[in-house]
Amino acid sequence: MVEAQVFVKIDNYKDVLHTVGLIKEKLNEAKGVLNKIRELKMEEDSELEGWGDRLSEIESRIEGVDNILFEPSSM
């Protein structure tokens, strides 16, 4: 069974096209901002990892100091 094609008239075709173009521009802009946020988040994560390593190092050294102070070997 062949269906008859029904057409829908678009009154403000140029306005719609212009608006679609603007939406595309805004989507690209939003994509760029999201990528920038991702980069910042990766930097933050790397900084946090570095600080975690430093803190663990400090912890180990303080533990050594503690061992030296409270358990003197010369006594």
Next chain:
Amino acid sequence: MFNKVLISISLFFNCGWNMGFLNFMKKKEELPADIDLDMPPEPPKIGLEKDFSAEYPIDEELMPLKRRNQQKKAQKFNAKKEKMKLPELPPLPEVEAELPELPPLPEADDVSAGELPELPPLPDEENFEQRLSAAPEKKKGLFSLFKKKQVTEKAQVRTVNELPLLPEIGEESEIDERLPELPQFPDMEEISAPIPITPEPELPISRSLPGKPSTLKIEKPKVSKPIVKTKFITISEFRNIQSIINDAKSNLKGIDVFFSELAQVKSDKDKEYTGWYNALQDIQRKIMFVDKTLFEEV
């Protein structure tokens, strides 16, 4: 009821003004001519029905709204009509001076006898009389006297004889050679279409060739209309676009919630960072204290 009437009559006669009631029978005293009396206002004109009817009251504000609107519309229409009056056409330029002279008419001597059409032959009178005698005569009755006389064939033939027969017309090609071409009729659309009012349009005059009739063509000034192209899409495409837009709308509907959550996470993170910074500073101070206590005394 009867008692009431009696009482009213008795009162009527007992009171002093009862005689005054009958004064209208008396002769009226004439007023002196010197007295100036105020003129009463003119009574309204009652002759016309429109004066007091609900549709045509005296005051315009009392007029029904429908009628008032009709009057306003009529006034607007008249004003528009005056505005729409076409301006007077400018006088046509004098073309007579530029027109070529007409070719001289051929003289009668030049025309040869062979070119003239031959005269029609006269009808034979003998044959005509024979035909008349051969025609059957109708029986005349009593009422035939009052009947209208029929036009006899003889009279018809006489009238025919008086008029000469038309000359034979040559072939179409000969006629075409002799006659000049007629100017073409303008298109009906051009005539029916309203001519826009433009400031004094120049009327181009087509100069005719000698030997041909001069024609004045008034070209219609072209008005550039903005071309509006209507676009159509199929119903399937329309539904597809509709579903895409609905999805995008539903996705973007949660953007406010997302950003509020993101702001909350950011504030929590800032608090954590400040707490971490304070803890590190405290560790630093305590290490400095331990350092002082251990090594300054030494």
